[in-house]
Amino acid sequence: MALKQYPAFLVLCSFLAFRALSKILSHLPLPQHVARDKTRTWRWRNLSVSMVHSLLTGTWALFCISEAPGMLTDISDGGTPLAFLLPCVSLGYFIADTVDMVANGQSRASWEFLLHHALVK
16 A cells, blocks of 8 residues: 555645645734734744644544444454554644644744643654
8 A cells, every 4th residue: 555655755745735834824804803913923823733633634534434334342453554644644644733833933832731741643
């Protein structure tokens, strides 16, 4: 199976996709009370990317379980190719989010998210 041969490449692609999404979102209009403050602007964009990740991977996980219900009792075989891809996408997101927090000087204010990302990885 081709996907399983290149997990690092898949994580990199996911990282780049979430960074691109963040960049795209930075060009969209913001609510007035958010646009006035740099930290609120960053947080709005960061939480928007997080919501996209949550909706995408949550739906994806449910689909994977419906396609291969045996994964609920035995995850060792990896299930389907889509099930293999899901943690690669999430890891790419976690890395992108961590980079975003550190690059924007939000790591101290968002330490609980950094801890979450470290524990989930």
